[in-house]
Amino acid sequence: MQKSIKVLIVDDHQMFLDGLSSILVGDEQVEVVGVLTDARAVIDTLKDAPVDVVVTDVSMPHMDGIQLNAELKKRNIQAKVLVLTTHNDPDIIQKLIKGGVDGYLLKNAEKNELLTAIKTVATGGKHFSQEVQKKYTESLFSSATTSSTVQTALSKREKEILHLIVEEFTAQEIAEKLFISQHTVNTHRKNLLSKLGVKNTAGLVKQTILKGLLK
Structure with a gap:
């Protein structure tokens, strides 16, 4: 049985x-x-x-x-x-x-x-x-599309700065590394906050990981 x-x-x-x-x-x-x-x-x-x-x-x-x-x-x-x-x-x-x-x-x-x-x-x-x-399946497709759209919207310089922010470099260190002014770094950071819809550095890091923006 x-x-x-x-x-x-x-x-x-x-x-x-x-x-x-x-x-x-x-x-x-x-x-x-x-x-x-x-x-x-x-x-x-x-x-x-x-x-x-x-x-x-x-x-x-x-x-x-x-x-x-x-x-x-x-x-x-x-x-x-x-x-x-x-x-x-x-x-x-x-x-x-x-x-x-x-x-x-x-x-x-x-x-x-x-x-x-x-x-x-x-x-x-x-x-x-x-x-x-x-x-x-629809949620995975939607997530992938959103990630792709955000990646396309980011400039090469913004991606460079985003990568360094995730690596915990300060604005001054990023400026020295990329040979740009700290003011320019802060301007790019503000643009990144706006494009990713977050309020602070922690939000940038979280969205970068969730959306796989640095792959």
Whole structure:
């Protein structure tokens, strides 16, 4: 007899927990071994009763799905994490994918896709709904386009100065290195702040790293 997939469901809405549990009970390959309304209780629960898949929402009080996924991965807990949520925000999707989440579905998914996702991640695969994949791809394209546009907008001299700012050179040191006046350096710095939409040097460094402007 095939071993059933043990599932723990985490969501702060009891009605959703009840509904999802009743859906999964109908599949002989899936066994719901527990439901939790507080993600903080997951770690201790898994110590006593390990599961194959944790199905979790994103927005929850105290600890959200992003934090839960990160905590499970950090502790090398073997349970796979399948996010089931109403959120299709690209930033959330990116954070979870970068965090190594095993699957991501929206709550409007059909029963068959949900069961397929659980079985896929339980056996070491990945499952992301088509809508989630589309949102993620679009966000990557948008980010790359923005980065390319900013790079094109920066002059050669601005890129040189930006590189030195990131390397923590002072305005005076940059002026001496590039054989220009400190006033000229400050003018370029103001232009960089404006083009990157930030207020200070820390913002310049952050945006340079995020947008990969010095690659």
